Amino acid sequence: MDAVENLCTAKELAEKWGVTVRMVTLMCAEGKISGAKKFGNSWVIPKDTEKPLDGRTKEAKGAR
Known part of the structure; x- marks a missing residue:
């Protein structure tokens, strides 16, 4: 498997996670x-x- 196939851009990840680039x-x-x-x-x-x-988030603040 080619290593490039396992990588993505910040834009692709932002769309996947529902956040901004x-x-x-x-x-x-x-x-x-x-x-x-x-x-x-x-x-x-x-x-x-x-x-x-x-x-x-509250979740992250509670994890500290």
Whole structure:
């Protein structure tokens, strides 16, 4: 299996998770998404990545 097949863009992941592309890029830049790599101006992320907890929610605040 080709390694490229297991990767997706920030836009694809944003659509999958129901968040904005900006939110995904911020999570990548902050190191919250494991395996994310930046190539030029774009982020590539493994397709099987789980969505990290959003620190703005009650669920995330309770997990601290």
